[in-house]
Amino acid sequence: MSSLTDVGPVAATRTDQGEERAPRKPRSGALLGVAAWLIGFLFVVPVLWMILTSFHSEEDAATNPPSLAAPLTLSGYKEFFGVGTGANPWPSLLNSLTASVVSTIIVLLLAIPAAYALSIKPVRKWTDVMFFFLSTRMLPIVAGLLPIYLFAQWSGLLDNIWLLIVLYTAMNLPIAVWMMRSFLAEVPVEILEAASMDGAGLILTLRRVVAPIVLPGMAATSLICFIFSWNELLLARTLTGTRAGTAPVYLTGFVTSQGLFLAQVCAAAFAVSLPVLIAGFAAQDKLVQGLSLGAVK
Amino acid sequence: MPAAELRRTRPRTGGRRTVPVLALTAALTMSGCAGWGGGPGGGGPDTINVLMVNNPQMIDLQKLTAANFTAETGINVNFTVLPENDVRDKISQEFSSQAGQYDIATVSNFEIPIYARSKWIAPLDDYVAADQEFDQADILGPLTASLSGDDGKLYGEPFYGESSFLMYRKDVLDGAGIQMPAKPTWQEVADIAAKVDGIQPGMAGICLRGQPGWGQVFAPLTTVVNTFGGTWFTEDWQAQVDAPEFRKATQFYVDLVRDHGEVGAPQAGFTECLNNLIQGNAAMWYDATSAAGSLESADSPVKGKMGYVAAPVVETASSGWLYAWSWGIQQASAKKDDAWKFISWASSQRYEELVGQELGWSRVPAGKRASTYTNPDYLAEASAFAEPTLAAIQAADPNNPGVQPRPAPGIQFVDVPEFPDLGTQVSQDVSSAIAGRMTVDEALERGQQLADDVAQRYRDREAK
Numbered sequence: 001m002s003s004l005t006d007v008g009p010v011a012a013t014r015t016d017q018g019e020e021r022a023p024r025k026p027r028s029g030a031l032l033g034v035a036a037w038l039i040g041f042l043f044v045v046p047v048l049w050m051i052l053t054s055f056h057s058e059e060d061a062a063t064n065p066p067s068l069a070a071p072l073t074l075s076g077y078k079e080f081f082g083v084g085t086g087a088n089p090w091p092s093l094l095n096s097l098t099a100s101v102v103s104t105i106i107v108l109l110l111a112i113p114a115a116y117a118l119s120i121k122p123v124r125k126w127t128d129v130m131f132f133f134l135s136t137r138m139l140p141i142v143a144g145l146l147p148i149y150l151f152a153q154w155s156g157l158l159d160n161i162w163l164l165i166v167l168y169t170a171m172n173l174p175i176a177v178w179m180m181r182s183f184l185a186e187v188p189v190e191i192l193e194a195a196s197m198d199g200a201g202l203i204l205t206l207r208r209v210v211a212p213i214v215l216p217g218m219a220a221t222s223l224i225c226f227i228f229s230w231n232e233l234l235l236a237r238t239l240t241g242t243r244a245g246t247a248p249v250y251l252t253g254f255v256t257s258q259g260l261f262l263a264q265v266c267a268a269a270f271a272v273s274l275p276v277l278i279a280g281f282a283a284q285d286k287l288v289q290g291l292s293l294g295a296v297k
Numbered sequence: 298m299p300a301a302e303l304r305r306t307r308p309r310t311g312g313r314r315t316v317p318v319l320a321l322t323a324a325l326t327m328s329g330c331a332g333w334g335g336g337p338g339g340g341g342p343d344t345i346n347v348l349m350v351n352n353p354q355m356i357d358l359q360k361l362t363a364a365n366f367t368a369e370t371g372i373n374v375n376f377t378v379l380p381e382n383d384v385r386d387k388i389s390q391e392f393s394s395q396a397g398q399y400d401i402a403t404v405s406n407f408e409i410p411i412y413a414r415s416k417w418i419a420p421l422d423d424y425v426a427a428d429q430e431f432d433q434a435d436i437l438g439p440l441t442a443s444l445s446g447d448d449g450k451l452y453g454e455p456f457y458g459e460s461s462f463l464m465y466r467k468d469v470l471d472g473a474g475i476q477m478p479a480k481p482t483w484q485e486v487a488d489i490a491a492k493v494d495g496i497q498p499g500m501a502g503i504c505l506r507g508q509p510g511w512g513q514v515f516a517p518l519t520t521v522v523n524t525f526g527g528t529w530f531t532e533d534w535q536a537q538v539d540a541p542e543f544r545k546a547t548q549f550y551v552d553l554v555r556d557h558g559e560v561g562a563p564q565a566g567f568t569e570c571l572n573n574l575i576q577g578n579a580a581m582w583y584d585a586t587s588a589a590g591s592l593e594s595a596d597s598p599v600k601g602k603m604g605y606v607a608a609p610v611v612e613t614a615s616s617g618w619l620y621a622w623s624w625g626i627q628q629a630s631a632k633k634d635d636a637w638k639f640i641s642w643a644s645s646q647r648y649e650e651l652v653g654q655e656l657g658w659s660r661v662p663a664g665k666r667a668s669t670y671t672n673p674d675y676l677a678e679a680s681a682f683a684e685p686t687l688a689a690i691q692a693a694d695p696n697n698p699g700v701q702p703r704p705a706p707g708i709q710f711v712d713v714p715e716f717p718d719l720g721t722q723v724s725q726d727v728s729s730a731i732a733g734r735m736t737v738d739e740a741l742e743r744g745q746q747l748a749d750d751v752a753q754r755y756r757d758r759e760a761k
Contacts, residue, residue: 242375
């Protein structure tokens with residue numbers, strides 16, 4: 001009997017009654033493949049639609065039924081990059097980059113030791129600690145928004161990128177600890193014992209033995225933290241103003257209740273999505289390994 | 298793996314690490330000028346922060362500020378532009394806490410009396426008196442009145458004003474041999490809608506907002522209620538949402554939009570109706586006078602084909618609404634003088650001329666100054682809608698919009714802080730009625746309960 005994941009040709013077999021049974025694996029595999037392509041296509045269609053619309057004029061973008069063959073134009077992107085409009089997306093993009101990258105680094109620096117202490121060398125009552133980390137995600141962010149706003153106002157941190165960095169770190173830390181804990185739990189104890197017998201200390205073991213094994217997991221965790229920070233809108237919209245505004249806040253500025261805006265918003269959405277898409281493609285190998293290794297498989 | 302071998306592999310990764318480190322360093326350095334630093338009212342001594350709604354007129358202002366206002370005064374202007382609902386939330390949060398992040402915000406004649414009562418915005422009378430060039434007397438009377446507080450002081454200056462009127466396709470009605478009256482009644486409009494519905498493929502008789510929201514479906518619908526003799530509240534705070542006049546008006550509106558309105562009416566707001574008109578999917582549209590600028594812009598397919606008449610009536614002499622996106626200065630601002638200089642420029646006649654010359658006269662933020670309507674350049678471009686717009690704004694009376702006295706001013710709204718929540722909740726049921734999921738009676742019975750809760754609060758307050 002072969003496993004479901006076999007991909008090679010499967011010979012016809014006979015049943016107990018002596019009838020020849022058709023090979024099932026290739027057909028089911030093909031069906032699964034078609035289904036996967038179909039689902040993938042359904043997921044990608046809105047993105048493709050957004051990209052196509054971003055190259056249309058506002059009038060063409062607003063037609064009903066939609067016009068696929070409308071002439072292409074870069075006017076949406078010109079509006080986004082502020083050509084002749086007085087707007088400037090770069091401060092917002094750089095603020096997003098700063099908040100996302102710095103908070104992700106801090107999250108990793110805190111989450112990896114925490115995860116180590118919860119998996120490889122578990123502390124006492126580590127399950128309670130894990131639940132505590134998770135419980136910090138149970139309060140909806142919006143419920144804490146007013147106290148955070150008042151605190152930020154009181155402390156002079158309104159419209160300051162460091163406030164977002166701290167909040168994004170706090171927001172992503174629990175999920176990063178959970179993810180890294182499950183990745184570290186995959187490290188075979190035998191390897192750690194072998195490293196220890198070879199004379200490797202804790203730091204060396206972490207750097208030379210554990211790190212290479214959990215690198216895909218770290219990549220997956222980093223990317224997820226980066227995406228969550230990059231896309232965050234609620235905190236950024238409430239706590240920032242003219243200086244620390246992030247890309248999602250800038251993006252919402254294209255929505256108007258008095259005029260056409262679909263092409264501009266699509267262009268802005270695509271431009272703002274690009275860094276995440278690039279990061280995703282760059283880390284694709286590690287990401288697939290990581291996501292199929294740990295808790296999110 | 299022996300430790301010695303582990304060590305040997307060490308240098309390989311060093312080169313790769315430098316790339317992200319350098320990228321991060323660059324990002325941190327570059328963002329130093331963007332987002333770092335704290336404290337309210339930041340941005341340098343010659344910088345003011347403006348929070349504004351993303352309407353086309355504001356985007357034009359953003360385009361023209363650096364090369365004109367900043368070049369003349371040396372004052373830099375940082376704009377934060379947000380969609381209408383978001384900007385209302387942010388302004389409310391910013392001004393109620395007096396955070397001082399923004400010196401100026403776009404507030405309307407709905408917010409200004411309420412904010413003035415709470416002393417969240419600064420009075421402008423002294424600035425106006427000292428700034429002869431601004432010419433407050435040129436601002437249309439109803440706008441000045443609606444931007445004043447209970448204490449009689451002026452708290453806002455309009456950027457552009459609007460009323461509501463009926464826009465229709467002259468060519469379509471002419472083709473059908475229909476004459477649009479200069480002051481139509483709602484029944485006449487309904488009859489015309491029935492005649493022209495489907496006269497061209499995909500063309501609805503009329504486009505009316507059906508999207509939930511106190512500023513969406515209830516902007517035109519409340520004016521219909523007013524002219525049908527209805528009101529949200531009586532002068533002594535009795536809720537009237539299920540009164541016969543309110544029911545009759547709402548039933549009329551729902552029937553009209555269901556029978557002869559646009560496709561997707563329960564989700565249609567200003568933008569959707571504008572789009573319908575531009576694409577020839579509707580023959581008439583009752584909405585803001587400011588829409589005419591978009592319909593008559595150079596790239597509009599319906600430019601020159603539109604006619605404009607007064608808002609339809611039933612029992613009142615006029616029924617157009619009054620709304621003005623205006624500038625208000627936050628009381629906590631430390632740069633009020635610079636803020637006034639910006640307002641004085643943005644709401645000036647000079648700015649209107651600048652827009653006319655640089656961007657086209659149909660894009661002028663009009664509806665606020667009498668002089669706009671005597672400007673030959675503007676009239677040459679806007680002759681089709683200039684006179685009906687001016688007449689509609691001048692006829693609007695926020696203190697007496699219906700057939701009975703009201704407890705609070707406002708034409709398409711009731712100027713109390715509770716109205717956005719109340720109007721939005723009731724509008725969701727009215728929108729459901731337009732979608733056919735609920736009857737008008739059911740929608741208004743629920744609305745009556747909600748309105749009565751608000752009325753009770755005011756009755757209790759007045760009894761104390």
